[in-house]
């Protein structure tokens with residue numbers, strides 16, 4: 413399945429957009445530096461951001477135009493490396509900056525005066541959730557909430573159902589659902605979208621995509637990083653709120669949903685919502701939580717967050733079940749954690765064994781596994797069983813049919829765009845397919861809340877695990893109980 417010939421090299425296309433105004437609230441923050449600004453610059457370099465578009469930083473910091481350009485330039489140096497000054501100058505020429513008080517009135521009239529009439533205006537809320545409502549209210553009060561206006565809202569979108577509902581309610585005071593783009597950056601990852609192409613663009617898989625043929629599905633998002641500088645936020649969230657409620661559940665939805673009639677925002681989101689609503693409640697015995705231990709000079713989780721008695725999980729594994737016709741009887745095992753042995757995210761669809769082996773017991777039992785690698789090394793491989801080459805009887809081996817996207821896209825291909833590049837341009841183009849709808853987020857919290865509540869009520873301690881391991885012992889026991897095993901976490 414290696415794609416080799418020139419004619420088969422896949423080329424990324426640039427879809428043109430009209431000039432727009434993008435305002436980044438929290439323009440001097442960490443996410444703007446690490447993700448938003450580099451993503452915009454890469455789209456600019458790809459020729460997708462037209463002359464006349466503007467990127468307006470808005471934050472509390474007092475800064476002039478020159479200071480903002482320097483700030484952005486430093487961020488690009490740090491996260492993308494230095495490149496030709498000429499291209500850089502073109503991008504910096506699009507920048508403007510407004511000092512603004514999210515909780516007061518300072519700066520708002522200035523911002524309103526800068527926006528162009530009749531063009532798309534996107535407001536990126538790259539700030540703490542407590543500022544979402546005040547920002548939305550001021551956009552409305554200062555006359556900026558026009559029909560062309562779009563809000564981009566970062567996670568966390570609430571910390572439970574009640575807070576997510578209240579955020580949805582606050583935004584709905586001034587904006588329609590069609591104007592709200594709730595980001596889950598996993599939906600912008602190349603392979604995640606490819607999941608839909610593989611399922612609904614091929615005849616090969618869909619007939620087998622159900623509990624009759626699929627033994628179980630594993631979703632793993634493993635990281636090697638710890639909580640780094642985000643201890644304060646993370647210790648109040650934990651892996652369940654930080655990763656499972658959003659990223660892993662989105663993956664689960666895409667892998668389990670029914671085919672939408674069209675690849676259109678609400679058609680896709682309706683199907684995802686049905687999956688979440690069909691999820692059974694998770695029993696306490698089907699969830700394992702873990703916290704990483706110290707390793708040499710590397711601090712333990714509790715040292716990292718500066719809270720010796722912390723009961724927050726940096727790892728979670730669980731067994732989920734979807735009660736519908738397609739999936740009744742097929743378990744979905746989900747796990748995610750920090751400080752694990754490799755940075756590796758994958759979805760593995762493990763098919764059932766053949767009903768009968770004509771090759772006798774010596775040939776062993778074999779299963780096809782379709783593995784969808786999100787990162788690193790984005791790609792897909794399908795494990796198939798073949799005869800071991802050579803004489804000596806019929807011995808069977810499992811070999812991968814490997815399609816690594818970097819190969820298919822060509823060596824020089826600016827192969828896989830960062831999720832933020834795609835998502836920001838989708839906002840500008842007005843395409844909500846890869847964004848979460850309000851009812852979807854609420855349904856995800858409605859499923860997650862009781863799991864977290866069980867931990868708070870019952871004796872459900874976190875288990876420690878070694879840095880660099882595959883997680884706590886309990887996670888292995890969880891799946892071994894069903895006579896199965898986790899796949900190796902391998903980059």
Ligand code: BG6
Nearest residue numbers: 567597635637654655659757787
């Ligand atoms: C974020 C989480 O949403 O996703 C982080 O808050 C996590 O804790 C990150 O590290 C992982 O994203 P990625 O793209 O590196 O897999």
